[in-house]
Amino acid sequence: MTPLWRQLQAAASVLQAIREGTSATPALAAVDAPLRPGVQALVFHALRHLGRAEVLRSLLANRTPPPKADALLCLALALAWRAEDAPYEPFTLVNQAVEAANRGPAKAQASFLNACLRRFLREREELVAISERDPVAVWNHPRWWIQRLKKEQPERWQAVLAANNRHAPMTLRINQRKSTVAHFIAALTATNIGAEAVGASGVQLNAPHPVQAIPGFESGTFSVQDAAAQLAAPLLLRELDTRQPLRLLDACAAPGGKTAHLLELADAHVTALDIDAQRCERIHQNLQRLGLRAEVVAADAANPDAWWNGLPFDGILLDAPCTASGIVRRHPDVRWLRRESDIAQLAGIQAQLLHRLWPLLRPGGRMLYCTCSVFQAEGREQIETFLTRHTDAVFRPSPGHLMPQNGVDGQTFSDNGLGDNDGFFYALLEKRVV
Numbered sequence: 136m137t138p139l140w141r142q143l144q145a146a147a148s149v150l151q152a153i154r155e156g157t158s159a160t161p162a163l164a165a166v167d168a169p170l171r172p173g174v175q176a177l178v179f180h181a182l183r184h185l186g187r188a189e190v191l192r193s194l195l196a197n198r199t200p201p202p203k204a205d206a207l208l209c210l211a212l213a214l215a216w217r218a219e220d221a222p223y224e225p226f227t228l229v230n231q232a233v234e235a236a237n238r239g240p241a242k243a244q245a246s247f248l249n250a251c252l253r254r255f256l257r258e259r260e261e262l263v264a265i266s267e268r269d270p271v272a273v274w275n276h277p278r279w280w281i282q283r284l285k286k287e288q289p290e291r292w293q294a295v296l297a298a299n300n301r302h303a304p305m306t307l308r309i310n311q312r313k314s315t316v317a318h319f320i321a322a323l324t325a326t327n328i329g330a331e332a333v334g335a336s337g338v339q340l341n342a343p344h345p346v347q348a349i350p351g352f353e354s355g356t357f358s359v360q361d362a363a364a365q366l367a368a369p370l371l372l373r374e375l376d377t378r379q380p381l382r383l384l385d386a387c388a389a390p391g392g393k394t395a396h397l398l399e400l401a402d403a404h405v406t407a408l409d410i411d412a413q414r415c416e417r418i419h420q421n422l423q424r425l426g427l428r429a430e431v432v433a434a435d436a437a438n439p440d441a442w443w444n445g446l447p448f449d450g451i452l453l454d455a456p457c458t459a460s461g462i463v464r465r466h467p468d469v470r471w472l473r474r475e476s477d478i479a480q481l482a483g484i485q486a487q488l489l490h491r492l493w494p495l496l497r498p499g500g501r502m503l504y505c506t507c508s509v510f511q512a513e514g515r516e517q518i519e520t521f522l523t524r525h526t527d528a529v530f531r532p533s534p535g536h537l538m539p540q541n542g543v544d545g546q547t548f549s550d551n552g553l554g555d556n557d558g559f560f561y562a563l564l565e566k567r568v569v
């Protein structure tokens with residue numbers, strides 16, 4: 136069995152890579168395959184407690200150690216600070232973290248780490264009590280994020296941050312061309328997988344399972360998709376006449392989750408566009424597994440001259456690139472990767488995509504704009520600005536900002552509609568017939 140110190144060394148390298156701006160997925164891909172699942176569990180736990188760890192480190196050390204040693208120190212503090220949910224007994228974690236320092240690139244700081252961590256074990260209660268005064272330690276998000284959310288969501292910011300620190304459930308979308316929610320739940324029950332229906336086509340599992348272990352994956356009976364993301368396709372199709380074959384554009388489509396949902400619900404010609412050619416491959420793979428067909432195009436949605444044939448679309452889905460601030464519970468690295476300046480930069484890209492794609496919609500057609508963000512600059516404010524600049528656009532009833540929430544043990548928001556979902560923003564726009 137791999138000794139814990141080796142796993143801690145690998146987890147500290149991943150944490151350092153994330154701090155330097157690499158996403159968790161590629162950072163974890165660099166870890167040896169046999170170590171990866173254990174290292175991922177340690178890193179995800181640490182990311183959910185990194186704010187606490189950094190505040191504790193600042194109480195223990197009057198200077199920040201060099202990056203490799205700091206990553207190991209903060210990792211150990213994040214894992215050990217609260218005995219109740221520590222993945223290993225805190226003394227073991229500390230011993231093994233010092234071992235990891237002694238045997239790796241943080242060797243020169245090993246005695247410093249040892250001193251900090253031993254003091255932490257001796258004075259844990261007192262240090263944790265002091266750290267409680269800092270919101271970064273309490274909420275485990277960057278200070279700017281907490282302040283912004285507090286201002287934008289004065290009633291909800293604490294519940295949203297608390298939801299972000301919980302684990303998301305595994306939610307599936309049933310391919311209605313192959314099965315129904317009721318049949319699928321019956322098949323799950325027969326294999327002892329507990330689940331319940333959520334939304335129109337969703338099934339939420341009581342516990343996560345590898346997809347291959349769930350009946351019907353290879354044959355395309357279901358896809359993995361959060362409950363809030365499952366609202367997109369029905370919303371876009373809601374007011375379109377689906378008796379005619381529709382011409383639809385999914386402008387930012389990869390890996391194809393919402394493209395597939397559109398095709399499961401309607402007989403449509405769907406152009407699935409994405410700027411990233413490699414990610415377009417994922418659209419092909421997903422559609423093939425589900426038994427669906429779309430025209431997949433690798434191109435920049437903001438430059439239609441390069442790919443549009445001039446035939447207007449009945450419906451456009453714009454699932455725009457965003458901060459991903461609504462899917463933090465599934466991607467605990469996101470909060471530490473983002474800078475506050477990313478919001479304005481991404482809002483600029485979203486505004487350009489909206490503006491460039493709007494002329495491609497036929498009069499009477501619908502555009503659904505969505506982001507998996509909780510920030511208003513990427514949602515409500517974006518659409519308010521768009522509506523003032525495009526007088527032929529009419530706002531149709533839409534969910535607006537959905538906040539991440541946990542229906543099982545957390546606070547739920549009555550206007551969210553679903554029990555357990557990621558944060559999303561949805562605005563449905565109709566082009567006026569003049």
Ligand SMILES: C[S@@+](CC[C@H](N)C(=O)[O-])C[C@H]1O[C@@H](n2cnc3c(N)ncnc32)[C@H](O)[C@@H]1O
Nearest residue numbers: 387388389390391392393409410411435436454
């Ligand atoms: C939120 S993801 C889309 C998720 C997808 N709709 C789904 O449900 O599976 C945003 C996508 O936008 C793509 N993208 C970013 N800028 C783009 C652009 N200018 N044109 C087309 N695609 C773009 C990214 O490559 C990324 O795949």
